[in-house]
Amino acid sequence: MTRLWGVRPKWRTDVLGDFFCPGCGGDRNYRRQHGRRWLRLLGTPLLPLGPVIGSVQCTSCHGRYGVEALEQPTSVRLGAMLRDAQYTIALALLAAGGTAHRAAREAACTVVREAGFEDCGEAQVLAALAALSGLGGELHDAHELGAPPGHRLGEAGGLAVELHAVLEPLAPHLAQQGRERLLLQGAAIALADGRYLPQERDALAAVGSCLDLPKSQVPALLEAATRAPYENL
DSSP states (O other), X not given: OTXXXXXXXXXXXXEEEEEEETTTTEEEEEEEEEEEEEEEEXXXXXXXXXXXXXEEEETTTOOEEEGGGGGSOOHHHHHHHHHHHHHHHHHHHHHHHXXXXXXXHHHHHHHHHHTTOTTOOHHHHHHHHHHHHTOTTHHHHHHHSOOOTTOOHHHHTTHHHHHHHXXXXXXXXXXXXXXXXXXXXXXXXXXXXXXXXXHHHHHHHHHHHHTTOOTTHXXXXXXHHTTSOGGGO
16 A cells, blocks of 8 residues: 555756765765655655755765755865965965065965965965055065054955955864864964064964964964974974
């Protein structure tokens, strides 16, 4: 009798796209669907019943998941978010400490290239920094001439906003070790030309906050960075 009669949903596809499939463990195509339960006789729908909750079906494994599965970024998207995070942190720390010291510029460019921007050299980094800080060509000269005490270049332009926009959506998808790694990359730039400046500590504290690192943990990480070479961070 159970083979004669049954209740099964009938699905209609609303959207096609890419997502990170929990079942496959990788990027796959999906169908976002809505449906209605039907009373069936020998598999043939006879009588419509109530609607069913919308879901996402993987086209590879045919697993069905809640629409919240779409909130997890694909591997490709996550990689792009991580690259943008490293790039933005490098700019923020270079802005905080200044561009007058060659060691700091080289450290920032190293982080940017390691992030995946292999063709991005010093000229491109400085141009992006000037655009985001809102200082134009005055950026380099301001630090060579000596910025006033407590002066923070990033606050004048879009760097503070950019940190929040880039880091906060990424933080929930990284383990704590990955978030710490990003903070320590910024610390390496700050330390490239000497000890932390007050404005560099402020910038790193902002990075830690955007990455949802415990406030009490950030100073300990920054202190540890002074005792370890960048390659070991």
